[in-house]
Structure formats: C-alpha cells, structure tokens
Amino acid sequence: MKYWKNMALAAVLMAAVALPMKGALATGTTNTDDCSLDVPAGIVEVCVDLGDVSYLKHLLTGAGDLDGLYEAWCVDVPGGISVDCYDVNLVSSLDDVFNDVIGAPENWDLINYLLNKVPEYRSVHGASRYDLQWVFWILSSPATPPGDLPDDQTLADLILDEVRANGEGFVPANGQVAAVAVVHADRSLQETIIPVRIVCTPCTTCTECKPCDGKVTKLTLRYDGADTVDVAVTQKKDGETIFAAPVAGGESFTFSGKWKFGTMGTEITVAWGGQSVQIHTSCSQPIGPGLVFGDFTVISGESRNGGLLCKPDDQPKCDKSGKSDKSGKSGKSGMSGKSDKSGKSGKSGMSCKSGKSDKSSKSSKHRKYSKRCR
Numbered sequence: 001m002k003y004w005k006n007m008a009l010a011a012v013l014m015a016a017v018a019l020p021m022k023g024a025l026a027t028g029t030t031n032t033d034d035c036s037l038d039v040p041a042g043i044v045e046v047c048v049d050l051g052d053v054s055y056l057k058h059l060l061t062g063a064g065d066l067d068g069l070y071e072a073w074c075v076d077v078p079g080g081i082s083v084d085c086y087d088v089n090l091v092s093s094l095d096d097v098f099n100d101v102i103g104a105p106e107n108w109d110l111i112n113y114l115l116n117k118v119p120e121y122r123s124v125h126g127a128s129r130y131d132l133q134w135v136f137w138i139l140s141s142p143a144t145p146p147g148d149l150p151d152d153q154t155l156a157d158l159i160l161d162e163v164r165a166n167g168e169g170f171v172p173a174n175g176q177v178a179a180v181a182v183v184h185a186d187r188s189l190q191e192t193i194i195p196v197r198i199v200c201t202p203c204t205t206c207t208e209c210k211p212c213d214g215k216v217t218k219l220t221l222r223y224d225g226a227d228t229v230d231v232a233v234t235q236k237k238d239g240e241t242i243f244a245a246p247v248a249g250g251e252s253f254t255f256s257g258k259w260k261f262g263t264m265g266t267e268i269t270v271a272w273g274g275q276s277v278q279i280h281t282s283c284s285q286p287i288g289p290g291l292v293f294g295d296f297t298v299i300s301g302e303s304r305n306g307g308l309l310c311k312p313d314d315q316p317k318c319d320k321s322g323k324s325d326k327s328g329k330s331g332k333s334g335m336s337g338k339s340d341k342s343g344k345s346g347k348s349g350m351s352c353k354s355g356k357s358d359k360s361s362k363s364s365k366h367r368k369y370s371k372r373c374r
Helices: 002-018 105-123 129-140 153-166
Strands: 033-039 044-050 056-061 068-074 085-092 177-184 192-197 199-202 216-223 229-235 241-247 252-256 267-272 275-280 296-303 367-371
Touching (some): 033 085, 056 192, 068 129, 105 129, 105 153, 129 153
Antiparallel strands (some): 033 367, 044 056, 044 085, 056 068, 085 177, 216 252, 216 296, 229 241, 229 267
C-alpha cells in the first residue's frame, strides 16, 4: 500500500519539477510594495520545546512584536540543543550581510521556499515533521549528512527535488513567511529557524527608475559594519566634504552632490575607521541599489538627467501613471557558485544535532530587510 502511495506522490511531485506545483509560490517582486522584516537589535530569550507537527517549538520573549510561540526547525547537523531557555540573537535570512550563520547561506532561497510550502507538504502529501526536518538539514548543511533519517525517504527525496527545481531565487512576498535564524552566543549549540510573516504596504507612490545619466546627484548608503564609526564622503573634483558624521552599524545615511549642477562629479571617496573606498559617480560604471563598496551598500540614489536610479540589473516596473506594474515577476535567478546541493544523508543520533565549524559570531546591530518602490 505504501508503494502505491509513494508512486502517486511521485507522479504529483515530479510533475511539479517540470511544471510549477499546484500552489507553487511566486517569487516576491522587488519594487511594487514596501515590505519589511524587522528583527530586534539585542539579546532575546527563546525557550525550546519539542514540536508537535514541527521538529521543535520556540517561545520568544523580549523580541517586541515578534514575541510569541513559533514552529521551529533545526538548520545545522552536528552539536545539539536541549529543552531549555537560552539568550540568543535573531538574524533575518533576508539580510544578506549578516545571514551567513548556517553551513550553506546560499541556500536561504530554497529554505524560505520550503518554509512556505510546509503546510502543503504536511496536509496534502502527508509529510511528517521528521520528513521535513531531514530536508531542512540537507539544504542548510549539505556537507554534513544528518543522522536522523526521515519517516518516508521516498517522500522526503521528492520534496527535496521539488524545492530544488522551483525554489531557486525565491524571495518571500507579502503574506508569505521568511526564516529568522535563532543564533546562540555558544556556536556549538544547534541553530534553528522560525517562520515570520512578511507584511507589505501597497506601493502608492511608485516612481519610474532610469539608468544613471548625467552624473550622480544623491546617494543613500547603509553601513554594514558592526561598530559606530566616523564616516566622511568627499568629492574627487574639488575635495569638498559632502558628508561627515558618526554612523552606527546597520544605519543608512544620505548625502547630495555639491559639484556642478548639484552632482558629485566623477568620483567620491568614502572614508571610515582608517579605511576608504572610491565610488564612481560619473555614470560610466554601474551604480544603483544593491551594489556594495567596502562596508557600504547602496540603498538608493538619483542622477542629474535620469532621476531615481534603477538596480544595475533591473528594469522599471512602474508605469508612467505612477502605478506599480505587478505583471513583471522576477525570474528564477541562477545561483552560480552554490555549494553542493545534491548531498544525500546518512544516519546518526536523534536530537537536533549541531556543532558548527568555527564561525565568528555576528554583531547584533539592528537589521532591517526592506524592499522599496524603486
């Protein structure tokens, strides 16, 4: 009987590998809504218990709006964790500066896809918490086979195949959930994830973005370092300082040009903590949201003739009436340079085992994932 059950599931799930699965998740758009996922900056308390339908349960306190009871899943194989309360930091999987807290951070897209499909795998296909936990382990720690085999290896393999086929480049959209990692100061303890729902405010002021033209006039940068530093921005053409102030880790700051026609000239230098980096502002090299220069990420910007800067690899998705164009979904981005996602598991003990290779702990500065009208 189990053979025929798995054959039926194989037909459904393997069809989903070639075609989007019924209820397959759309990749979140990047510039139609204002979406945010805030995690608290400091230490919070998590009380760990065994799960009913999930592998574990977590009760968060001291996390502000995130306080509450969550399903939880393990995301590392060696080491372990007990039923107890711990002081932890929370890290958003959508924060690509701080989210390398698992063995394969390049797989966060697949993990978030799986996290959103858990209810379907559970209710439609009968996946147990052990089946699903095995898939989370394979995706988060492909180099270390998990010890606990799933209840139904065939079903778990089919789920893994479907996630790999359809989850590439997935970004949670409004109403979907994103993984928040629960990170211990003692990195030998098991790290886990909880699902937190993304909330978006519909975009009502979309502005059409354009490629850089006529030199950059305005930039907003985010400092991705850990400590507060003095930041100074100077124009190459006349050496004039156009920004100088202390900036905390994770904080964004904005400055405008003071060269001809309100531009920044051809290049600026950003100096901080004894370091410096040059940013071309002549529009001869790519410039726009998402680019990283040293410890700084471009959040937004404007140019003299083009106005709001697009992402260098993006196209405007707002029409000239100011309404967001929701027909343009982003495709599935190829994830070049991924670590091996094909590793199958062996067997070891039962509890949530973890115990990482040495990873330096990340700062607990306030971090916010944000998608803005571009």
